[in-house]
Amino acid sequence: MMELNGQSADLDALKVLALTNFGHFTSMRVDEQRIRGLGMHLERLVRDCRAVFDTDLDPEEIRSYVRRAVEGTEGSFVVRVTIFDPDTDLGHPLDAKNPRVLVTRRPAGSSTSLPPLRVKSVPYVRDTPAVKHCGLFGTLRARRAAQVAGFDDALFVGPDDNVSEGGTWNVAFIDEAGTIVWPRADVLPGVTMALLQQIHEHTVAPVTLDAARGMQAAFATNTSIGVRTISAINETKLPTEHATLAALREAYFALPGETV
Incomplete structure (x- = not known):
C-alpha cells in the first residue's frame, strides 16, 4: 500500500524523494486497529514540518490518510507517514514549500519475542537529531559498521563520551537502585520513549559509555520493537532480566492505544 495525499503514488513524485531524500517521517505500529501514541505521532509530523519546510500541516488531514491505510487491515503492521515536496530541487531547496503526505504500510514482526540486542559503541551524532528526517546515511553506515564487527546494531556515543541513542531507537538503562535512566543528550524525542516516561518513574542524566556498561x-x-533488551555493549555482557524491566514492558503492552 502506497498513497500520496490519499491517491495512488505517482512514480515521478517518488523519484524526487529517492533522489533528494529531503523530508521527514514518522512510523506507527498498528495492533488490531489501534496505535499507541497516535496523538504524539501527529504532533511530531506537525512540529517537524514546521522545522523542515516552515509550513503547517493539518493533523486531521494526516489522520484521514492514516485511516485509509488502517481500515480493513487486521493484525499488526507498521504505517509510515513521510512528508516531502515532489517539486524539491537540489539547487533550490528554499522553493520546497508544498509538502505532500506519502503513506505506506508494511508487515510488523512480533514485538514480544525479539531476541536481545548486542550493540557496539560507535562515535556518532545524528544530523539535526530532534527531527525524524529522511537522511539515514550516517545512521545506516554506523549500523553496518557494527554488524561488520559481529554486533546487531550501533550505540551512538558523542565526543563527550556520553551515550545518546541507537541506530533507529532510543536507549535507557536501569541502575543499581532499579531506577530507569534515560541519557541526557541530543536525541530524537521518540514517541515510545515519551509513553514509557509517562507510565514509569525515571530520571534523565548523562550516561558515559563506562557507566552504561x-x-x-x-x-x-x-x-516497532516496544521494549527490547540489550544483552551486551561491546564485549560487556548485561543481564537480560530485571524486575523493573519486566514491569515496564508489562505496563507498555497494557496501553490500549488510540483508534484512528
Missing part, C-alpha cells in the same frame, strides 16, 4: 540492565525502544 556497568548498569544492571539496558533496553532499546521504538514503535
Whole structure:
C-alpha cells in the first residue's frame, strides 16, 4: 500500500524523494486497529514540518490518510507517514514549500519475542537529531559498521563520551537502585520513549559509555520493537532480566492505544 495525499503514488513524485531524500517521517505500529501514541505521532509530523519546510500541516488531514491505510487491515503492521515536496530541487531547496503526505504500510514482526540486542559503541551524532528526517546515511553506515564487527546494531556515543541513542531507537538503562535512566543528550524525542516516561518513574542524566556498561540492565525502544533488551555493549555482557524491566514492558503492552 502506497498513497500520496490519499491517491495512488505517482512514480515521478517518488523519484524526487529517492533522489533528494529531503523530508521527514514518522512510523506507527498498528495492533488490531489501534496505535499507541497516535496523538504524539501527529504532533511530531506537525512540529517537524514546521522545522523542515516552515509550513503547517493539518493533523486531521494526516489522520484521514492514516485511516485509509488502517481500515480493513487486521493484525499488526507498521504505517509510515513521510512528508516531502515532489517539486524539491537540489539547487533550490528554499522553493520546497508544498509538502505532500506519502503513506505506506508494511508487515510488523512480533514485538514480544525479539531476541536481545548486542550493540557496539560507535562515535556518532545524528544530523539535526530532534527531527525524524529522511537522511539515514550516517545512521545506516554506523549500523553496518557494527554488524561488520559481529554486533546487531550501533550505540551512538558523542565526543563527550556520553551515550545518546541507537541506530533507529532510543536507549535507557536501569541502575543499581532499579531506577530507569534515560541519557541526557541530543536525541530524537521518540514517541515510545515519551509513553514509557509517562507510565514509569525515571530520571534523565548523562550516561558515559563506562557507566552504561556497568548498569544492571539496558533496553532499546521504538514503535516497532516496544521494549527490547540489550544483552551486551561491546564485549560487556548485561543481564537480560530485571524486575523493573519486566514491569515496564508489562505496563507498555497494557496501553490500549488510540483508534484512528
